[in-house]
Amino acid sequence: MxxxxxxxxxxxxxxxxxxxxxxxxxxxxxxxxxxxxxxxxxxxxxxxxxxxxxxxxxxxxxxxxxxxxxxxxxxxxxxxxxxxxxxxxxxxxxxxxxxxxxxxxxxxxxxxxxxxxxxxxxxxxxxxxxxxxxxxxxxxxxxxxxxxxxxxxxxxxxxxxxxxxxxxxxxxxxxxxxxxxxxxxxxxxxxxxxxxxxxxxxxxxxxxIDSHSYMWRNKAAWQVSGFLAFNSFIMYAFIAWLPSILVSYGYSEHDAGYIHGVLQLASAAPAVILIPLMAKVKDKRTLGLAMTILAFIGITGLLMLHQYAVIWVTLLGFSCGGGFILGLSFVGLRTHNAHQAASLSGMAQCIGYLFAATSPIIFGSLHEATNSWDMALILAAATSLIWVSLAMFAGKSELINK
Known part of the structure; x- marks a missing residue:
C-alpha cells in the first residue's frame, strides 16, 4: 500500500x-x-x-x-x-x-x-x-x-x-x-x-501517548486533565440518567427524551459562541469560571425547581459543552508545541474518560441505595464546585516545563 x-x-x-x-x-x-x-x-x-x-x-x-x-x-x-x-x-x-x-x-x-x-x-x-x-x-x-x-x-x-x-x-x-x-x-x-x-x-x-512520561508528573498537566475529567464526569452522568431523573420528577417518557435532546443540543451551542470569543478574552480563567458556575446553577436548579427542567438542562448542557471546548483550548494554551500538546491531549483523554466512566455507575448505585435521585444530584453539585476551583488553575497561561 x-x-x-x-x-x-x-x-x-x-x-x-x-x-x-x-x-x-x-x-x-x-x-x-x-x-x-x-x-x-x-x-x-x-x-x-x-x-x-x-x-x-x-x-x-x-x-x-x-x-x-x-x-x-x-x-x-x-x-x-x-x-x-x-x-x-x-x-x-x-x-x-x-x-x-x-x-x-x-x-x-x-x-x-x-x-x-x-x-x-x-x-x-x-x-x-x-x-x-x-x-x-x-x-x-x-x-x-x-x-x-x-x-x-x-x-x-x-x-x-x-x-x-x-x-x-x-x-x-x-x-x-x-x-x-x-x-x-x-x-x-x-x-x-x-x-x-x-x-x-x-x-x-x-x-x-508517547515518551513524554514527564507529563504524568507535571502539576499543570494534571490541572488540565482534571478540568476535562470533571467536565466529563458531570456530562456523562446526565447523558446516562437524565431521562430517568426527569421521569421520577413527573415528566412523561416522551418529554424526558425531548429534554435529553435539549441537553445534547445545548452542549453543542458553545462552539458557535466560545470559539470566536476565546480569541478576544485574554484570561481564559474567566471563561472557565463562567462555564463551571453555570453547571452548578443548572444542577441545583434541577434539584430544587425541577418544574423548570428545560432551563436548568439548557444551562447544564451549555456549561459542559463550553467546558469541553475550553479544556481542549487549555491543552494548547499550556504547551510549547504541537507534539507536546498531543502528549497532554492523550493524557487528558485517558484520565478524563476513565474518571467519567465511574459517574453513571455511581449515580445508579446512589439511586438504588436511596430510591431517589436527590443524593446523586447533590453529588453532582458538589462535583461542579470542585470543577469551579479547577478552572482557576487549568486556565493559567503558564507553560508546562519538562
Missing part, C-alpha cells in the same frame, strides 16, 4: 460533508440509550448499577483505544481507519439490537471502539486538510455532533412507540428503537467510500 502525505481533495465540499456526517455518529449511539434505559432495565432485569454500565463501557473504550488510534492510522492510513470506525459503530448497533443482555453489552463495547477511533482521527483530518478554516469548521463539527446526539436522544421513544404499534415481537421494543440509529452510519459509510482511494497519515499533533 502506498502512503500519501498529501490527500486528494479535488472535491472539498464532499469531504466536508463526509466529515460532518462522521461527526454526527460520534455521540448519538451513546445518548440514544438514555431515554429508554428504564425500559431496557425492566425487560432484562438489570440493576441501576448494571444499567449504568451501558454508558460506562463506551467511556472505557475511549480511554483504552483513543491513545492507540493514531497508531492505527499511521499503519493503514487515515481514511481506511475512519471507515473501520464507521464499520465498528454500525456493527455495534446491529449487535446490541438483537435483544439479549450479552449482545447489548458487547455491542456497546464495539460502538465505543468505533467512536474512540473517530474522536481522535476526525479532528486530525479536519485540521490537516482545512487549516485556514479551522475555527469555523470546528464550530460546525462540534455543532453537528450535538445535532446527531439530539436526533438520537429525541427519536428513541418515538421508535419504541412504533415498535409497540406494529406489534414487533421478534426483538424487544427497546432493541427495535436502538436499531433505528443504524441508518445514519450506513449512509455515512456510503458517502465516505470515495475517500478510501487515499491512505494518508494523520496530522502530527493527533493525540497520542
Amino acid at each position: 502506498t502512503q500519501n502525505n498529501k490527500p486528494n481533495i479535488a472535491h472539498p465540499i464532499l469531504l466536508i460533508i463526509s466529515i460532518l456526517l462522521i461527526a454526527s455518529n460520534l455521540r448519538g449511539p451513546i445518548t440514544g440509550i438514555g431515554p429508554i434505559l428504564d425500559f431496557i432495565s425492566n425487560n432484562l432485569n438489570l440493576s441501576a448499577t448494571q444499567a449504568g454500565m451501558l454508558t460506562t463501557l463506551p467511556l472505557l473504550a475511549f480511554a483504552i483505544f483513543s491513545p492507540i488510534s493514531s497508531a492505527l492510522a499511521r499503519r493503514i492510513g487515515l481514511e481506511p481507519s475512519l471507515m473501520i470506525a464507521l464499520i465498528a459503530i454500525t456493527s455495534g448497533i446491529l449487535l446490541r439490537s438483537t435483544g439479549s443482555s450479552l449482545t447489548l453489552y458487547l455491542g456497546t463495547c464495539v460502538i465505543g471502539i468505533g467512536i474512540a477511533i473517530g474522536n481522535v482521527l476526525l479532528p486530525s483530518l479536519l485540521k490537516r486538510d482545512f487549516p485556514n478554516q479551522g475555527p469555523t469548521l470546528t464550530a460546525i463539527y462540534v455543532l453537528t455532533m450535538g445535532v446527531g446526539a439530539t436526533l438520537s436522544a429525541s427519536t428513541t421513544i418515538p421508535m419504541l412507540n412504533v415498535a409497540n404499534n406494529l406489534n414487533v415481537t421478534f426483538i424487544p421494543n427497546w432493541a427495535f428503537a436502538l436499531a433505528g440509529t443504524i441508518i445514519l452510519p450506513i449512509i455515512t459509510m456510503l458517502i465516505w467510500l470515495p475517500q478510501l482511494s487515499n491512505h494518508t497519515k494523520p496530522a502530527v499533533d493527533t493525540p497520542n
